[in-house]
Each structure stands twice: as C-alpha cells, then as structure tokens.
Amino acid sequence: MTTKIGITGAAGRMGRTLIEAIAASSDDLQLAAAIEHPESSLLGADAGELAGLGKNGVVVVASLDAVISNIDVLIDFTVPAATIANVQACAEQGIGIVIGTTGFTAEQQAIIDTAAMKTAICKASNFSTGVNVCFKLLDMAARVLGDDVDIEVYEAHHRHKVDAPSGTALSMGQVVADALDRDLDKVAVYGREGQTGARERETIGFATVRAGDIVGDHTVTFAAEGERVEITHKASSRMSFGRGAVRAAGWLKAQNAGLYDMQDVLGLK
Structure with a gap:
C-alpha cells in the first residue's frame, strides 16, 4: 500500500534532498505534498522541478492545513517553532510525523511527548x-x-x-x-x-x-x-539523511501512536 508523504520546508536544502530521496525510493512511497512558509517566493512552484527532477505535479503550498488530508506521514526538518505547530496539527488528525529538527527546549519536547500519545512520531537527531x-x-x-x-x-x-x-x-x-x-x-x-x-x-x-x-x-x-x-x-551528502528519513516515513505508517527513533526503524534496539 502506498505511503503518501508530505514535506515541510520543501524548498530548502534538506527539503529538496527529501523530494529527491522519495523519487529514488520504492514505488510504495509517494510525494503527496510540499509545504513552504507563507512568504516564500517559491509558492506555486513544482516540487519536482525544485529538486532538479522535472515536474512531478506536486505544487508547493503555504499551509499544512491545505494538504494534511492528502498525506499519511509528514517529514519535518525545519525549525523548532514550526515543527511544534506541525506536530500539534498532525496529532489532531492522527497523521504520523518524522522529525529531523533539533534544538528543542524542554517545554517543546514535552509537547512532542504529549502528541505521541495520539499519533506515531519518529524523532531522531540523525536519520543516517x-x-x-x-x-x-x-x-x-x-x-x-x-x-x-x-x-x-x-x-x-x-x-x-x-x-x-x-x-x-x-x-x-x-x-x-x-x-x-x-x-x-x-x-x-x-x-x-x-x-x-x-x-x-x-x-x-x-x-x-x-x-x-x-x-x-x-x-x-x-x-x-x-x-x-x-x-x-x-x-558527504545530505542524501544519507534523506534516505533514512524517507525509510522512517514508510515504516511509521504501520505503527501505533508512540514516540520512536531511528533505532526502532532499523531494529537496533
């Protein structure tokens, strides 16, 4: 069954890497949404073209709310404040989220812990x-x-x-x-x-x-x-992180609510 993936910060360095990683992955993983901040000059651009892959038909939008019903898992490598807002939105909808953002405060981590009671979250400092x-x-x-x-x-x-x-x-x-x-x-x-x-x-x-x-x-x-x-x-390349995060997204779809990490994804625990 296809896992539909959304990417926040889609126009950034890591966002473009993630788009490329999904394109290079198995057919059961699909880019379904690309999100950027509302002031981005790249809103409306084709996500595939941003990653240098040619058009893929996924248009960059300014709001997770506009596309959240179209995705199974969100991948977020942005900044703590934006990630926390996305975590809360995903928890409300029961959407899984892969978090590569770092630098959370204790209070922000507590929000993530609470959200993990409602949905599956994979959070890691490094997805390589x-x-x-x-x-x-x-x-x-x-x-x-x-x-x-x-x-x-x-x-x-x-x-x-x-x-x-x-x-x-x-x-x-x-x-x-x-x-x-x-x-x-x-x-x-x-x-x-x-x-x-x-x-x-x-x-x-x-x-x-x-x-x-x-x-x-x-x-x-x-x-x-x-x-x-x-x-x-x-x-030597962000692709090592991108491949791991995309792998985690495919794995996360089948998991129950909880807080996981890349060790869980790889079966190393």
Whole structure:
C-alpha cells in the first residue's frame, strides 16, 4: 500500500534532498505534498522541478492545513517553532510525523511527548543509517572501556547551522553517558578556554566547528594512557539523511501512536 508523504520546508536544502530521496525510493512511497512558509517566493512552484527532477505535479503550498488530508506521514526538518505547530496539527488528525529538527527546549519536547500519545512520531537527531550504527558502537565502547578513558565528542557542520553542539553530537554524548550511568547535564563540558585545570575523568567534552559547506562530521574519542579509540562518521551528502528519513516515513505508517527513533526503524534496539 502506498505511503503518501508530505514535506515541510520543501524548498530548502534538506527539503529538496527529501523530494529527491522519495523519487529514488520504492514505488510504495509517494510525494503527496510540499509545504513552504507563507512568504516564500517559491509558492506555486513544482516540487519536482525544485529538486532538479522535472515536474512531478506536486505544487508547493503555504499551509499544512491545505494538504494534511492528502498525506499519511509528514517529514519535518525545519525549525523548532514550526515543527511544534506541525506536530500539534498532525496529532489532531492522527497523521504520523518524522522529525529531523533539533534544538528543542524542554517545554517543546514535552509537547512532542504529549502528541505521541495520539499519533506515531519518529524523532531522531540523525536519520543516517551509518550514524545509528555508530550509536550502537558507542554504547559498546563505553561499556567496555568504562572509567579508564577520557571521552571527547567533536562535530563539524556547515556555516549555516544555527544550533551547537549538533543534535547528533548531543545524542552521541547521551549514549555514552547512559552506558556509564552518568548524568550528561552534570558532566558535559561545552568548549574550554583559559586556565581550566586538569581534566576530570567523568566529564564528557564537546567541541564544535562551523565552516564552509561541511555536511556533518562526528568523532567520539575514548583516550587512555598509551592508546585511544575513535568512532567517526562523516557525511558527504545530505542524501544519507534523506534516505533514512524517507525509510522512517514508510515504516511509521504501520505503527501505533508512540514516540520512536531511528533505532526502532532499523531494529537496533
């Protein structure tokens, strides 16, 4: 049975990637709606042409309300405020939603949690299959290496990314902290400057780079005396995220109300 997918932020970099990913997917996944903000100059454009694929007959519209009855699942990689509004609209209609947006406040996350009681939601900091494999490897490494190593998380993204550290970096830190039974809020160190003193073993450090057109690099280092283990993922194209999100949309249609992540989609839990 065909899964009809809607995309918000359809004219943006990730939106166009998602359109392309749907076009390259199996026949049971179909682009059914493309949404942009009301002030966009691209309203009325053909979504296929925006993605460089030629016309597909899906016209970019300014409102989710105008097309929500035509879709089974919405994919949202926009900004927190817009995503929250879309989550609430989808929950009211029982429409599934795949969330790739990051940077939510605690209050916004609570809204998502409540909406998941009404509809199926898949929320992940990163939809890349490779990154999600890294999450499993990080859990294993942390449990084996334990408190005998210093742990640092490095991430780099393009100059336009507005939140830091990245949601993926924070998720990596959370995986490690959970494996070691640490409270990330208490042990995270976000950057260092000046006379910081000797490093405390239990801390988990984060370093952030914003430059050029870097799609996304993440490395977690487990450093001991005489050796270190590094688990790295480097994305060279947004298509890795797009393929994963589209895969999640197809999977989500068959799920009951609840809050899921990409680990659920891939069967890694």
